Amino acid sequence: MRLIPYACRVASLATLASSTILQNGQVRLTHFLETAIAPIDSNSTDWHTYGPNATELSYKGRWDSKHISWWAAPGLKFGFTGSQVAITFGQYTSPGVLIAFRVSGLDWQFTNVTANSTHHLVSPSTPGLGATLPSQLPLTFELRVTNWAYGVQISNIHVSSNSTLIKLPNHSKTIEFIGDSLTSGMYATYEALSGFGYAIGAGFGDVEFSITAYPGICLHDANCWGNPRGQTYQWFQTSDTSYRASQIYDTAPEKWDFAAHPAADIVLINLGTNDNNTANNVTSDEYLTSYLSFVQQVHAVYPKANIVIMSLWNGFYQTGNTYKQAGAFTDEIYQVYQQFKDEGWLHYFNSTGILQHNDVAPQYHPTDVGHVKIASHVMQYMRIKFGWEFAATGPEVQHETLYWNDEQNY
Template sequence: MQVASLFATLLGFASASIIQNGQLRENPYPGQTPAIALDESWRTYAADAVEIGYKGRWDSKHISWWSAPGAKFDFTGNQVALGFGPQTSEGVLVAYRIAGLDWEFSNVTADSVHQFVGPETGVAAEQTTFELRVTNWAYGVQLNNVSVGVDAQLRKSPEFGKNVEIIGDSLASGQYGTYEGLSSWAFAFAAGLGNVEYSITAYPGICLQDKECYDNARGMTYQWNQASDCGARAKKVYGTSPEKWNVSDHRAADLVVINLGTNDHRKGNEVAPEDFYDSYVKLIEEVHEAWPQANIIIMSLWGTFDSKKDTYVQVPLYVRALKRVFERFRESGFVHYFDTTGILHHNDVNPKDHPTDVGHIKIASHLMQFVKLRLGWEFAASGPEVEHDTLYWNDEAGY
């Protein structure tokens, strides 16, 4: 059953139902937002207001794409409502938070206005920050407007000094994670650094090579230049003529992390190592041309785990091809090789060959340390929540 129809079926069960990964979440967290009608008590800003900071990739119609796209702004007063346009996926799960506190979750849908902050929220500061992220890579929102109290204002949130771009497939987009995009190693890594802006240009099933892989008609060497991803939603909106992503119109990346090739290797796609190498070189050269000052990290592919006698053995993918890519650029100094071998263990990968939530955290943590040691970046997390639903790990009283 599709998420849209499932959402409609289950919504009547409880006024605070949360639908995630197409299933009803038992004992949902507080956060389901009410749909409201705007009146004269609200001040409304259009989607193109300079005060609204768009995170990740959005197109010119203010439709979100790829993994964990979001919006961020500061506001005064104690009311915030967001209006969603017709290209919003029905029942899409969004995460939102105020001032970096705990993420809360709500399903929203097309042609609606949802109130995320009200007097009961207890906003104490004269000005605070609101952030929203789309959790699921396959769905998205179209932002029509943002409203605050009639006597309040939106203000632009200051941006961090560095910018990170992550390019990947289902492993980076968090497929099968508890909160998908917000459970991914890509999000945990970038948000965990604490002082960077970031975009996660990742989509399940996509190959590095420009070829049809699963339901994706094109590979990342083509799709990276498009605003939208290559999923069914994008096909419905754009058909075979997606909106171009004009990289020069957006902030340059200081760091690009690439984790691609797992789908190229899979049965049915089986891209030859030489062709994989050529495609990887092409992508790096294109990224470097767009952002000549950016460092680029090539991540090795951890692959799968095969049983052997009484244990499991890791089987990484495209090892020689990836090392050849690194060697080609080694003397340039801007390409770095992050070897993931040994970070994950058999039980860090779920039955569908994707990291568990713990696996994602392990990858993110090791990558953070790599960036700190190799590039000299400092961690700057000062308290805002990154991973949600992890308190049980050390909450012995709750066992």
């Protein structure tokens, strides 16, 4: 994906059809697969086709009644027998959206998909499977949309004619992330798939997670950086605040049915960076009042959840011959915590000191390293605070993050 300023995003949505990753101003070599194939006829004897509402499919994150994905890193997961998987994407799939997919615990593979196309994603030649794979060996397939502004629509799932899909049970614990561009991984290498929200959820290994985060959005219900509503409204909707959503929903968006999905055990909120920008005209009093109301609403939805509110680092500034963390709404966020801490369900995570100034990129967002640092500290906090032990068993969390030299002759 090309990392381009947020203000340019909306105008680029219709034309972006290639994926370029810039690192330190240079183009990174990528190896995105060419997976598009001819349409698969529903009566084909070579394939066994399932519709998007098949009970064997597990949708991760927020998807609407038309099986359109929204917000950051939405996913799809299922088990299957055989060695073939293809997916047909519907008309509401964004042009050229980059998806990540993998089989079981193997590394992520990447490909660009578009509307009304079919993509052959798993075959006997898929790395790690091998041509001699037993046809009835159950495997796991997982898909994630890497971007936060784009999405896919699932039309059909195809497996080999003599194969079947398998329903995978959900993990027993669930995390809900509520945030803005920081949580959604804006400007990170694989955006949502490289953000700290995804890194925390996937890093635990045995939890379900949903990242309800979108760049530019405020906590307070105001128009911020082109987002018509704030999270105090939008979190209760299925879709996000994107231009894509405004084109698909010409009237009111679908309400999110919380009761139809597993309740969160932990909710992590990182909101206020956009409210703090003078361009959006949110006052300190408005922010505080909205935050006090919002945490109570989240608590009403998830009465058994532990809700964690994060302090905001808000970049760095030079002072003398060093740098200091700026912070934002420091007193207001802590006041929210103070208001409810005695009730036992609201907790405060102080992010001060985790990032250094070089962990924030020129676009004011964490680098990949910055996201890893935030995720690592938050995971340790959850481990100590709530007793959640780490359970990841080896599958990669962040893709292509090789930060050390692996050449012995230099």
